[in-house]
Amino acid sequence: MLRLYTRIFVILLFCVVTSVASAALTDGLISAWTFEGDNVNDLMGNANGKLVGGAGYSDGIHGRALDVNGVDAYAEIPHHPSMDAMENAFTHSVRAFIRAFGDHGGIMFKGEKVGWGPHFHIRLITSSATGLSYGSNNIKGAVNEEAEPDAKSPEGWLNVDESYELGTWIHMAQVANGQTLQAFLNGAPANVTWGFYHRTGTEPVTLTAPYAVFPDSPIYLGTSRGHGGDVDNYKFIDGMIDDVALFDRALSADEIAELANTNLASLTSVEAKSKLVTTWARLKNQ
Numbered sequence: 001m002l003r004l005y006t007r008i009f010v011i012l013l014f015c016v017v018t019s020v021a022s023a024a025l026t027d028g029l030i031s032a033w034t035f036e037g038d039n040v041n042d043l044m045g046n047a048n049g050k051l052v053g054g055a056g057y058s059d060g061i062h063g064r065a066l067d068v069n070g071v072d073a074y075a076e077i078p079h080h081p082s083m084d085a086m087e088n089a090f091t092h093s094v095r096a097f098i099r100a101f102g103d104h105g106g107i108m109f110k111g112e113k114v115g116w117g118p119h120f121h122i123r124l125i126t127s128s129a130t131g132l133s134y135g136s137n138n139i140k141g142a143v144n145e146e147a148e149p150d151a152k153s154p155e156g157w158l159n160v161d162e163s164y165e166l167g168t169w170i171h172m173a174q175v176a177n178g179q180t181l182q183a184f185l186n187g188a189p190a191n192v193t194w195g196f197y198h199r200t201g202t203e204p205v206t207l208t209a210p211y212a213v214f215p216d217s218p219i220y221l222g223t224s225r226g227h228g229g230d231v232d233n234y235k236f237i238d239g240m241i242d243d244v245a246l247f248d249r250a251l252s253a254d255e256i257a258e259l260a261n262t263n264l265a266s267l268t269s270v271e272a273k274s275k276l277v278t279t280w281a282r283l284k285n286q
């Protein structure tokens, strides 16, 4: 009997430690899409999406992944009021596997269009066969003219060239804390090679809240909209997308590193609860 109590204590301790670790990373998690079960359902229950064109699902790095063909395929996710909190701070996180480069091909996009000006909230795209571009914007009129005296426009974009290879899984994240915007690649600060404020290097760039969340625009996975300012124009990627997450807070660099090595599905409370039930069922049978 004593051995049984000891075993129960150890297992409970494990559950508590596990849930505390997960709770930290899920703090502020608004939405999560992992494509398990071949759907675009939000694991947080907020914003379920749908497939458009030739989009489908394939086996990816963590179970199932969204599969897009670079021609007409993407997933569209409606805006949800829970996303409004990203006007104060945010983290956008996504995993992608690019088969073939498509100019300005959207991995993750939310906004009206791509052009000179603050027209989007999320722009995570391929800029070349080895380069990526990140971006977000604050509300119109909140541009820091002093910090960007000779910029062509306030569009918040950060190019990270020579940064990935076709046919490999990458993890992209961008974090805004109310004062700055920072790009991350594969769990580490990305090396920005050009961007607004003429910025280069791995340090965060000034971008102050409130951020524009574009409540009238859905999230697109697999395409971006309005390259060159033409809202009817779509720019696709050929590849796979997985582990898409939105947070209403700025994750720390350590948390981004942890997120880059985490299967997003393992963070959900549903998953944690089912593990606990399984553990108790096993105990009762001993």
Ligand SMILES: [Ca+2]
Residues within 6 Å of the ligand: 034, 035, 036, 060, 062, 063, 064, 065, 242, 243
């Ligand atoms: Ca998955």
